[in-house]
Amino acid sequence: MPKIAGPTMATATPSKTGAATRSSGKIDARQRIMCDNLKNARDAQNRPMYTIYTIQANTTTPADPTSAILQYCASSPDKFYELTNSNEIITTFQSLGTALSKLRAAV
Numbered sequence: 001m002p003k004i005a006g007p008t009m010a011t012a013t014p015s016k017t018g019a020a021t022r023s024s025g026k027i028d029a030r031q032r033i034m035c036d037n038l039k040n041a042r043d044a045q046n047r048p049m050y051t052i053y054t055i056q057a058n059t060t061t062p063a064d065p066t067s068a069i070l071q072y073c074a075s076s077p078d079k080f081y082e083l084t085n086s087n088e089i090i091t092t093f094q095s096l097g098t099a100l101s102k103l104r105a106a107v
Contacts, residue, residue: 028069035073
């Protein structure tokens with residue numbers, strides 16, 4: 001049965017010195033390694049062991065750019081969610097709950 005990868009979060013606060021940009025680059029690099037390790041994990045039948053869902057909450061104005069690392073880490077494009085308003089939180093988690101219940105029922 002595929003496992004669901006636990007939540008991770010990487011954030012950086014901008015600073016006048018650019019330290020956050022350098023720090024977030026290192027965080028993204030570590031995140032990419034972790035995602036690669038999860039994506040490459042296979043069971044005895046060579047099936048992926050993990051399904052990775054990622055969510056970017058992007059409700060500020062102006063909006064932050066779409067996170068390349070969150071898109072990369074998602075198991076597939078339909079597993080990446082970009083929320084642009086707070087109302088989407090409930091529908092997104094309902095959608096995830098439905099997807100997870102189908103996953104468990106199918107295995």
